[in-house]
Amino acid sequence: MDMKRDYYEDIQLLESKVVWFWFLMLIASLIILPFLIPNYYIYIANYMAINVIVSLGLNILVGYTGQISLGHAGFFAIGAFLTVLSMAKLHLPFLPALLLAALTAALFGFILGLPALRLEGPYLAIATLGFSLAITHVIGRWQIFGGRMGLEAPSLTLQGLFFSDGPYTLESDRQLYFLIIPIAFFLTMAARNLMKTKVGRAFIAIRDSEIAAKTMGVNLLYYKTLAFAISAFYTGIAGGLYAFLIGFINPSAFSFILSIYFLAFVIVGGLGSIFGSIMGGVVMTWLILKLDKIQELPYLGATLMTFSERWMSVTGLPNVSSIIFGLIIILIVVFEPLGLYGFWIRTKIYWKTWPF
Amino acid sequence: MFLQLLISGLSFGSLYALIALAMVIIYKTSEVPNFAQGEMAMISTFIAYTLLEVSGQSFAISFIGALIFAAVLGVFLEFTFLRRAKDPNILSLILITLGFEMILYGLAGWRWGADQRYLPFPVSDFDIINLGTAVFSYLNIATLLTALILMFILFLFFRYTKVGIAMKATQQNPMAARINGIRTHRILSITWALSSLIGAVAGILLAPIATLDPNLMLDPLLKGFASAVLGGMTSLVGAALGGYILGIIENLFGGYVSVEFKSVVAFMIIVLVLCFKPSGLFARHYVRRV
Numbered sequence: 001m002d003m004k005r006d007y008y009e010d011i012q013l014l015e016s017k018v019v020w021f022w023f024l025m026l027i028a029s030l031i032i033l034p035f036l037i038p039n040y041y042i043y044i045a046n047y048m049a050i051n052v053i054v055s056l057g058l059n060i061l062v063g064y065t066g067q068i069s070l071g072h073a074g075f076f077a078i079g080a081f082l083t084v085l086s087m088a089k090l091h092l093p094f095l096p097a098l099l100l101a102a103l104t105a106a107l108f109g110f111i112l113g114l115p116a117l118r119l120e121g122p123y124l125a126i127a128t129l130g131f132s133l134a135i136t137h138v139i140g141r142w143q144i145f146g147g148r149m150g151l152e153a154p155s156l157t158l159q160g161l162f163f164s165d166g167p168y169t170l171e172s173d174r175q176l177y178f179l180i181i182p183i184a185f186f187l188t189m190a191a192r193n194l195m196k197t198k199v200g201r202a203f204i205a206i207r208d209s210e211i212a213a214k215t216m217g218v219n220l221l222y223y224k225t226l227a228f229a230i231s232a233f234y235t236g237i238a239g240g241l242y243a244f245l246i247g248f249i250n251p252s253a254f255s256f257i258l259s260i261y262f263l264a265f266v267i268v269g270g271l272g273s274i275f276g277s278i279m280g281g282v283v284m285t286w287l288i289l290k291l292d293k294i295q296e297l298p299y300l301g302a303t304l305m306t307f308s309e310r311w312m313s314v315t316g317l318p319n320v321s322s323i324i325f326g327l328i329i330i331l332i333v334v335f336e337p338l339g340l341y342g343f344w345i346r347t348k349i350y351w352k353t354w355p356f
Numbered sequence: 357m358f359l360q361l362l363i364s365g366l367s368f369g370s371l372y373a374l375i376a377l378a379m380v381i382i383y384k385t386s387e388v389p390n391f392a393q394g395e396m397a398m399i400s401t402f403i404a405y406t407l408l409e410v411s412g413q414s415f416a417i418s419f420i421g422a423l424i425f426a427a428v429l430g431v432f433l434e435f436t437f438l439r440r441a442k443d444p445n446i447l448s449l450i451l452i453t454l455g456f457e458m459i460l461y462g463l464a465g466w467r468w469g470a471d472q473r474y475l476p477f478p479v480s481d482f483d484i485i486n487l488g489t490a491v492f493s494y495l496n497i498a499t500l501l502t503a504l505i506l507m508f509i510l511f512l513f514f515r516y517t518k519v520g521i522a523m524k525a526t527q528q529n530p531m532a533a534r535i536n537g538i539r540t541h542r543i544l545s546i547t548w549a550l551s552s553l554i555g556a557v558a559g560i561l562l563a564p565i566a567t568l569d570p571n572l573m574l575d576p577l578l579k580g581f582a583s584a585v586l587g588g589m590t591s592l593v594g595a596a597l598g599g600y601i602l603g604i605i606e607n608l609f610g611g612y613v614s615v616e617f618k619s620v621v622a623f624m625i626i627v628l629v630l631c632f633k634p635s636g637l638f639a640r641h642y643v644r645r646v
Contacts, residue, residue, distance in 0.1 A: 068447055070391075070454075115630050122389040122589070125450055126581045127630055129391075130623035133578055141616045256574065257461070260454050267451060308466070316469040319570075322462030329455035333448045334440045 011196045013189065030185070034177045042173040044289060046245050049184035050238045052281030055265040056191045056274065057234025062263070063271035064195065065227035066207030067116055068125045072262045074132030075232040077139055077254035078105040079239025084151045084249065085144070094244075102236035108135075109232025113225035132259055140251035150250025153243045180241050187234060192274045194230070203227055207272075235262075257322070261288070264329050270341025279340045287328075291321035359490040361611040362604060367496040369603020370503035374558035375580025376587065376595035377510065378551040383589050384527040385547045388449040389581065392433065394573030395460035396552050397559030400426040402468055404560050405475050405568060415478050422560060423553050430552030431545045439541070464570040475563035499561050506557060507596055514592070523547055575619065579606075582622040586629050588639025597638060 014020050034042050054076065061067050082101035086092045092100065112131055116124055139145045194200050202223045205213035214220055243249050261284070269280020295301045295317055308314045336342055375393065382390045404422035407413045413421070437452050438444075481495040514520040525533040526543045534540050558580075559573060566572055579602060587598025602625060610618040629636060 062447070066447075068450060115627060118634050119630055120446070122383070122387070122446060122450065123585070123630055123634065125391075126389060126585060127626055130578055130582065130626045133575075134620045134623035137619050138617070257458070260458060263451065263454070312466045313469040316466040319462040319465030322458045322465065324462075326455040326458030326460075326462065329458070330437055330452050333451045333455070334437070337448065 013193055030181055034174045039173055042177050046173060046176055046180045048282045048285040049180045050241050050245060051265060051285045052278050053184050053187055053238040054235050054262050055269060055277040055281035056188060057231045058262050058266045059277040060191060061227050061231035062266055064207060065203040069128040070125050070259045071128030071132035072235050073254045073258035074135035075105045075109060075235035076239040077135055078108060079236030080243040080249045081139055081145050083240030084153050084243050087154050098237060098240040101240050102233045105236025106229040106233040109228040110225050113228030116224055116228060117221060133256060136251050136254050150248060153247050264325055267329055267332050268339050270339035273341040276339055276341030291324060294320050361607045363490055363492060363496060365604035365607030366600060367499050369600035370500050371558050371562050372579045372583045372602050373596040373599025374503055374554055375576055376583035376599045377592060378554040379580055379584045380589060380592055380595040381547060381551045385544055388453060391453045392457040392460060393555050394577030395457045396429055397555035398573045399460050399464055400556035401559035401563050401568060402464055405473060408476060422556055426552040426556035427549035430548035434545050434548040461570055470569060472567040472569045475568050477564040481564060495564060502561060519546060579622050582626045585626050586637060588636025591639040594636055594638030
């Protein structure tokens with residue numbers, strides 16, 4: 001039943017034995033999955049997990065705290081470049097490097113959160129947009145970040161995760177899977193837990209009404225900057241993992257468009273929902289990868305090719321993915337503001353009460 | 357050196373001022389920063405290019421054709437997407453303009469590819485007038501003059517025409533405007549058309565200095581925002597002045613401090629202004645609604 005009888009039931013991470021059962025099943029299936037599917041799909045799964053982390057981080061900020069950000073590509077870039085750099089230059093092991101990069105991203109998030117105290121919607125959007133453009137600009141021009149050429153991720157070893165170097169190189173996608181998925185899983189549970197604590201409720205109170213939250217004793221300075229910092233931390237972690245998934249990073253990959261893609265994950269998944277963030281990250285990653293090779297799609301691909309030759313340009317065909325993304329964002333905002341999560345909830349209610 | 361930097365600063369500044377004006381006009385009526393502004397101007401510039409190069413029309417006809425296209429595009433965005441939003445809060449309106457931005461960016465990339473093109477402009481950047489130690493190019497002068505003329509027309513428009521006054525009324529209080537018999541929806545569409553048109557002028561003036569590709573307006577868009585924030589998002593005069601100030605500051609920074617990090621200036625200005633005077637330098641007040 002949905003009725004809750006005491007406070008501890010409300011803050012439990014997993015509500016019932018049934019949920020516990022499915023939770024364990026999920027862990028088990030995540031562990032066996034990479035042994036069942038071909039390598040390319042493992043790569044996709046890794047990519048999805050990284051985008052789920054970003055989506056979670058952004059949702060904490062946009063969906064739960066109600067602060068808009070168009071600058072998450074900047075945090076993503078900080079995570080990616082600093083992880084690689086601190087491994088290459090400072091010879092840090094991977095996990096400390098990742099943590100250092102994510103904490104730096106969080107620091108930048110904190111700084112960006114300071115003007116957010118005085119700014120609302122449109123102003124904040126502009127400030128965060130400026131931030132991410134400035135970050136990519138600085139990274140692109142500064143020689144230590146490899147300039148326009150970018151950086152290559154060093155090879156990763158199993159012991160290299162904790163110590164400086166060692167045998168067992170992690171190079172196949174399957175090995176990376178066992179690095180990325182646990183981190184994503186842990187961060188998901190952490191986000192879910194966070195939203196059940198005092199901090200999470202303060203975030204939601206700020207989203208619903210800043211002034212009401214302030215009257216009830218929520219410290220806006222603390223919680224708003226905290227939301228930015230946590231969000232940036234998540235995105236930084238995702239950025240660090242991304243560098244190793246792709247193996248090579250250059251500043252042009254972290255453009256303004258990427259920030260919009262991140263927002264699209266959250267919007268499509270559903271604002272203010274952990275499950276929605278996961279759905280958004282997974283579905284949109286799949287869509288991005290499909291649309292990258294749009295000319296190979298059955299039926300549609302050939303039609304698009306002839307259409308491009310006649311009216312558009314063949315070299316510009318990959319740009320169709322931007323068009324489709326833009327349309328998806330607009331359609332979701334206009335017709336289903338709660339995204340996939342809203343759809344899921346409605347389907348669930350429909351079947352629960354089915355004949356009626 | 358100083359005079360030279362000042363001149364090119366003013367020239368760039370007038371472009372920023374136009375973009376900022378286009379944004380502020382929208383922001384005052386719809387309360388949404390239009391992130392599609394840049395791409396709308398970019399597409400309109402491409403239309404001018406197509407008319408000029410592919411169809412072989414004269415520059416005047418291409419220019420007017422691009423402006424008409426821009427106006428129609430503005431109305432289209434307002435009518436088809438923004439008006440449809442069910443529960444328009446700031447976030448969803450911003451997202452709609454972002455979505456539209458991506459659609460236009462994709463369309464331009466699809467149609468014209470990533471090739472860098474050159475928009476033949478009747479006024480050359482290489483014919484120059486010497487003025488003491490500084491050099492004016494004809495293009496600088498044309499840019500400055502066009503921007504000033506356009507601003508003057510806008511001033512007259514908002515001051516003396518019925519539509520302009522109706523627009524101001526709608527900006528101040530939509531409800532009262534409706535009661536007084538103004539069709540606010542129609543006014544809103546006209547506002548978007550006007551804004552898009554101003555943006556297109558900026559795009560066409562920018563094209564001969566920059567290269568014409570789908571990324572044409574990505575950077576100027578941020579500059580436009582910075583100018584609007586600097587002058588005050590709710591003040592037309594402020595936005596225009598903000599554009600000139602930003603152009604000059606940026607160019608002086610590029611000349612005396614570092615060319616490499618010139619683009620970061622715009623961001624620093626946004627952050628500093630928002631931290632210390634969120635209403636901008638020239639806007640009167642900053643209303644917070646509960």
